[in-house]
Amino acid sequence: MESGLPEAGHEGSYPTKAISLKYNLNITYNVKRNPILNSTAGGLNPITDAPYEVDKLVAANKSGGFDEALRSVYSYFFDVARALHEAEHPRSRDLEPVKQALDDARAFNKVLQALLSVEIEPVLNENRRVIAQIRGRPFNPDELSRGELVLAVWAIILHRQREWLRGACILIDEPENHLHPDVCIRALAALQKDIIGPDGQIWLATHSIPLIAHAGMESVYFVDNGTIDYGGNKLEKVIERLMGGTEGRAKLRAFISDAEEIAFDVFAAQSLLPPSVASPRRDDPQQKQMVGIASNVGVHKENVRILDFAAGRGRLAAALKQAGLAAERKFTYYAFNDARFARKEELQECLQHVRQLEQLRPPETYLVDSLYKLTGPGAEPMDLVVMCNVLHEIPVDDWQRCFLDIVDVLAEDGKLVILEDQLPPVGELPHANGYVILDELALQELFRSKDAVTALHKEPDARLTAFAINKSTLRQVTPESIGRALGKVMRRAREEIRLIREVRGEERTYQLGRKHAHFTMLYANAQLAMEKYPERERPGAGEERRA
Structure with missing residues (x-):
């Protein structure tokens, strides 16, 4: 199922560049006490690698797409933590470059909070080096789930590659992989509104009902026996294919209509469990x-x-x-x-x-x-x-x-x-x-x-x-x-x-x-x-x- 999210009123406008964002998650950041990095992947450890190389990798994120952002995740989080820490020092916090870096770091934390419900906090390790911390633990990209790593990369793209992606036609294959539908929709909405702008387009290859509903049937094309056809005038056929026939549609309708009962049951079940203790987070x-x-x-x-x-x-x-x-x-x-x-x-x-x-x-x-x-x-x-x-x-x-x-x-x-x-x-x-x-x-x-x-x-x-x-x-x-x-x-x-x-x-x-x-x-x-x-x-x- 192909779903495009074109901006209305731009039928005759064609973007000047097409960018494919693929989820190639093969980069490894081995951050043990004696790190051995996967040199072919290009990931850096900001604790052990040369500061010049780390800064260079972070700066490269102004262009490059998904892979460039993925390689820089560890270095990027470290750079944000460093900016937050420097802004707390009484001798440097009033300097204009430090203020600008702080504003930039806070902006990234807002994006990260929206997508991952976490924020970067600067802490000192046993060697008194500034490191990034999330959820009360030193940040280690190898500890992230696949979905969390995808969202970390999305956060970098949304934060840093705005100018490079402006007006682009972006092709994304099954963005729902590893991602919760709600987070996926919010990321795509931010990409369309805040990054590529009205002259850009997003084209998705997806089987996700929530994503297709978000795009709207007027934006859907579907593949049938090797041919691509407009889905807006074949609504019944599209939905039945996605839902597994009439019975599948009926089951989904019943499930959605029971939302209130489900919420009641979930809360009641939680009320038999001991309380959890919340960790601090910014903007709480x-x-x-x-x-x-x-x-x-x-x-x-x-x-x-x-x-x-x-x-x-x-x-x-x-x-x-x-x-x-x-x-x-x-x-x-x-x-x-x-x-x-x-x-x-x-x-x-x-x-x-x-x-x-x-x-x-x-x-x-x-x-x-x-x-x-x-x-x-x-x-x-x-x-x-x-x-x-x-x-x-x-x-x-x-x-x-x-x-x-x-x-x-x-x-x-x-x-x-x-x-x-x-x-x-x-x-x-x-x-x-x-x-x-x-x-x-x-x-x-x-x-x-x-x-x-x-x-x-x-x-x-x-x-x-x-x-x-x-x-x-x-x-x-x-x-x-x-x-x-x-x-x-x-x-x-x-x-x-x-x-x-x-x-x-x-x-x-x-x-x-x-x-x-x-x-x-x-x-x-x-x-x-x-x-x-x-x-x-x-x-x-x-x-x-x-x-």
Whole structure:
């Protein structure tokens, strides 16, 4: 099946050059401690090869197509990491070439994030050489899957070969190989819009239903018995060939119509699995939330002391470093991870991000596995304690004790900030009774006052929330207030479920199914917790309602 993506209105315009992008993935980058590179492939190791050769290979990406980009993957990632690192050095970050290289590196990270959901971070290896890191590990192209390697090359092409590819006719054979359809479509759309422009064309040889649907039937030609024919006026024949006949079409139609049910089932199944711990990534909106809060707390203080409660892999530490606050020395960061639950690889990644903050003492001293260690003689209290996506994972029975432990480490004017995703994309089972996410009204009940909770940040869609609670308020939690907070959660979940079920069948989407599953789980989890904490009306609540 041949699918062209010509730009409308250019029937009489013919591109001046045709370029074939083929997926020849035979290049090997052997990056062991004593690397032996495949010299015939032309890949370089930026750690061991001459800097001149590495720079030359990176610069060659202004033209050359897929193979040229593939040969330079390792060197290109290294070059981006070097630009990011140089921009952090106080002696060089204000130099114009360094600023330009930083802008270029950030632009590449945006492309990489869009295609691979990762970003390059600069780190120092054991020899204090700058290397690229992704997903908390030193970058090694040999560790990428075939699909990931294809996407890394796409990212380089989209970022660097824009001028060379402008106006070209690009031929791609089965781009869906090794790639998820959604990512493939986004890459092709970016190639058409941002790279080759309105005078260029993309021609695909494909059997992918999603790609053909993206192109539209008016752009499809099909091959039948050795002849090429226009597919737009033979719609039935084209679809049946691709789908395996009438029965295949019927099965696909049924599968797509069940999207809401599938989403519900997937989320429900995930809600029986333990939670995962997210790694830091650039452009994470919740990390931006955390940085904004940290920068606005204690502005009158010379040094703001921050405790990252259940820090996981150190997202807040990474976010502070990326935002440039680390260089200003306006804070001291501590990470608390409970020794009973933290995994070794999570602690190692967290330590790495703490090390990059370059604080006064050895980085290990800023990692604690017990809050009690922060309460000894001479210990300085914390100005800010951050709980990001944490409270909902703590068993309800431990809430009261947890808040009192935080009171012991907070300064008198200190604050606890609770950040939550009110509509989590993935289900989880952090403990036997399941997760319970509190919104603003539920937190007000928990801390026994409307004035107890200050909303610091709300996304327009109300998903990502951040609420501040003063130290004195943390002592107000009682078994009765826990019961009332759980009652609020149940009523909110019940109302959301009713609204979702009123949506007509044809308007029910995968996202709606996931939302339905979340609030169903939230209702059930709160109900289980309510067995120990029966709801009793807060004194004075009746008068508040009448007022």
